[in-house]
Amino acid sequence: MIASLPRLGVLDNCRIGKVDRERAKIVLSRFYELLSSTRQHKESITSVLHMRETGKSSVVNRRSLNSKGTSLVVGYDNGSLRLYDINDTLPEATNACCSSTTVPFVDFHHLTSVHVNATDDQILTSGYSKKVAIYDISTGKRLHFFSDMHKEPINVAKFSHHSPSLFVTSSFDHNIKMWDLRTKLINPSVDNEVKQLLAVDGRVHTKFDIAPTGSAQNYTRSYYMNGRDYIISGSCDEHVVRVCCAQTGRRLRDIYLEGQNARSLMFVQSLRGDPFRVTFSHGDFGGIRAA
Template identity: 40%
Template structure:
């Protein structure tokens, strides 16, 4: 059905007969109801040169290279945000195939191939990324150059790294949690050199949290949350590692993800496979939630928008919704088609502030980009392994948007044959006509 709708806006011939004027307009109307032609509601493609000329002259001119074709639509100076969005739309419109770059397939640490399982962009340094591995190690990469900045070898007791969270006020510190419950805080500024390898010792050791899947630090860096495959949430003191509270029976099923608000140190939200998302306030003890919002399927995760106005909730099999954070009211249902699989775990994050979202699922080879203001689809990004010719052999295990670059993201791709994970950066504003590492990434039929 998606492919039919996306073809309507460009269809000129149907059943070997030219379309009539009314049919063309109807097709465009149906397309615009569900999809965006270009980012930020831009209706027409414009060259980067046009936008730069308008920005420098302080007008909204359309500059067509030749002075005789220069048209000034308005003399009013637009905001920098307007020009930034226009530049993004211009670059996006000229991109034929997204530029992709694998960053972990050849990276080695301690003479071992890096086997990524989790990753997080650094909140202050645009070049850094923390990568947690299946072997229980953490590597801080310069993802622009591919160089290893620091290697963290927590201990032999750590298994696969599932939780990573940079501190906000002290961005050199990284909270690390493994699936067997080990929780540690590290400072990458304390990296020392030993026998030619960079490594970092733990500065704080926390009480264990069994079956851990997620960790998160509040806005003032004094408390952190741990949740996992249980009905409990633990609250820790960051400085000492002491567990302050163990909140039990908050949900009827496991709590896969718990997140603090970006600006309030006391508000946090939990998402559970019992289908409920609940808001909590530490100032209220917390004995009962501020409110509860229900999904039709089990919730995989939830995140606050950067300004905390909204919650982005991802439930099993492509149920993605945006809620108003103050009371849990439904703001946007993105209407992504489900596959019918109860194991298709969907994850979603904000991109470009809170203008767009990116979403992917663990049994699909597609990343979807949707506008948070209208709910409409901008593009689908299709992944395909070139050597097999079958996109079903690769899946989207996880993904993150780049907090410093618009329309940039990274995905944790899971390969079925052979079984492995790989982190791939994607730039939607630049084009590439060649696949790297046997992986083909293209704009799909979603726009």
């Protein structure tokens, strides 16, 4: 970020000095690249993250299906998927640029979006429906099929740039959801079901003991405060913001919201931690923003 924003003066409440800028340039040149032709190091951050995800040594020479940039996946509006190699031309067809492989893919109806993961071994498909499918790129086998992931049809679905297990769906219900293939994919939690997961493998780190209301419409939102020592949580059918310890899960304080007069209540629709204050204040509500 420092190398990309040369006029940036402060980051994480610390002033950026000359030494920081020089170090940022070194890190940028080592782990990131604009063009592959200007690569200065054999490993980019993508390959490092891939080796960490799969548990392989960085010296392993893993050749993915698209390692030479000659393969591409094409989706058609009739629901069919095709894998092409641009080097396999068809001499008898003058208007053809490449030939399809023999990998059979199960059709995905109402197909509108196709995306390949960071390790070039899985294909993510979505369409004008609430469904998502994931295929093995080398065999064509459908590995996962999920339905009712949103309340309205999905507009687009994309894998993460660096993690082959994460993908995001964007829907006409105005929601964006992130999913992790390493965990059981279910509908997002509601009614004060708040859990803290380990990013490395998706395991549950902490389950917060917050009593449910019994309403399926009590949508819950939780965020880290600046500094990540505290977690704030609120729900749209309740007029309280809960402050919890991120390490132990212990509930530290409940802050009840009221309107301008004592009889009017304020329900929580969104939450944000103050970006300039590391901790919340026990004496006031200044470190949290609720709407």
